[in-house]
Amino acid sequence: MKMERLSQDKIRIFLTFDDLTERGIHKDDMWREIPKVHELFSEMMDQAYMELGFDATGPLAVEVLASPAQGMVVIVTRGRMNFSHADDAMDDEVEEVYELEVTMDETDQITYAFHDFEDLLRMAKVVNPLLIEGGTLYSYKNKWILVLDAVEMEDKRLQSIVAVLSEFGEAASVTQAVLEEYGKTVIESDAIKVLCSKF
Structure with missing residues (x-):
C-alpha cells in the first residue's frame, strides 16, 4: 500500500x-x-x-x-x-x-509514468515483442506517461507487460481525459512501435 x-x-x-x-x-x-x-x-x-x-x-x-x-x-x-x-x-x-x-x-487502461526518457526507451525495447499494437505517449508534469489499452490482451501477456512497465516506471492514476486536457500528446498511436523505430 x-x-x-x-x-x-x-x-x-x-x-x-x-x-x-x-x-x-x-x-x-x-x-x-x-x-x-x-x-x-x-x-x-x-x-x-x-x-x-x-x-x-x-x-x-x-x-x-x-x-x-x-x-x-x-x-x-x-x-x-x-x-x-x-x-x-x-x-x-x-x-x-x-x-x-x-x-x-x-478502467481497461494501463497507465505508467517515466521520469527519464532513457528508461522509457529501454522499456519500449523490452516490451515491443509482447505488444502487437497500441499505446499513446503523453508529456505531463515533467514526466512521460504511457497509456495502453488492455481490453484485447490475454491475461498472461498483460501480466508480462505490466511486469516490464513496473521495472522501468511507476503506476500512474492520472486519467486519459486529464492527459488530453492538460498534457501534451507526443505519440498518438502505436507509441511503443514508434519509439523503437525512431530511436
Whole structure:
C-alpha cells in the first residue's frame, strides 16, 4: 500500500492486488458492504494519519478506480463539516465520523509514468515483442506517461507487460481525459512501435 498527499484535503492510495489478497479481499468485494472492506478502509485512514498527517474525520468522498493489472487507486477527499452548535451538551460528545460518498469505476487502461526518457526507451525495447499494437505517449508534469489499452490482451501477456512497465516506471492514476486536457500528446498511436523505430 502506497500513499501520497495531493492537497491539504486530498490523498491518493495505491492498493495492489497483493494488498487485497493479504487481507482476504477479492477485487469484486470492493463494490460490496462487507466488514473486511470496512477494516481495510480504517487501516488505510490510520496509515494516512500516521504517514501524511491526514485527519479523516468528517465527510469523505472516496473514489475507487480499478485497473486490470495495476490494482486499485483510492482517492479520498475530505469535506468541511458544519456542525450547528445549538446544543452545547453535544459539543463534548462529537465522535469521529466517517460519512462516506463512494464512487466506483473500472478502467481497461494501463497507465505508467517515466521520469527519464532513457528508461522509457529501454522499456519500449523490452516490451515491443509482447505488444502487437497500441499505446499513446503523453508529456505531463515533467514526466512521460504511457497509456495502453488492455481490453484485447490475454491475461498472461498483460501480466508480462505490466511486469516490464513496473521495472522501468511507476503506476500512474492520472486519467486519459486529464492527459488530453492538460498534457501534451507526443505519440498518438502505436507509441511503443514508434519509439523503437525512431530511436
